[in-house]
């Protein structure tokens with residue numbers, strides 16, 4: 001089997017970036033933002049790097065993506081791609097009456113990746129609307145330091161990496177899926 005691809009979102013997934021100094025502190029600053037890294041991010045990245053090729057896709061600007069990636073990852077971290085807003089499609093949600101950025105995995109397929117073995121971790125289900133079969137949802141990270149999802153999800157990802165078609169696997173129940181990892185979270 002080919003090596004699978006894991007696409008990571010930035011805001012509210014890997015990091016939380018806010019404009020005002022956050023009461024709970026921050027890890028680093030980039031122009032205009034105070035940034036907090038999601039707890040256990042280093043352990044998480046160390047794990048997934050072993051099992052997946054990595055890519056970044058944010059609906060922030062390309063300049064923002066570069067700034068964040070430079071601070072979160074070591075130099076030469078070797079991504080398949082780092083994509084920003086210009087790779088997203090703007091859509092309008094009639095119900096919520098607002099625009100959102102859609103990440104259409106067709107663009108990833110065009111690069112030659114087999115979508116059966118592509119996973120995207122994103123806190124916004126709407127952003128991956130067309131490719132929900134490739135989506136793994138983590139709760140939006142807003143700077144809280146008692147968030148342990150990066151540790152909790154690792155056993156599931158280690159198992160998933162060996163599956164032939166990620167899209168046929170129910171991923172919404174990852175929290176209760178593996179023996180010993182029934183964390184009794186409210187996964188609504």
Ligand SMILES: [Mg+2]
Nearest residue numbers: 009011012123
């Ligand atoms: Mg996000």
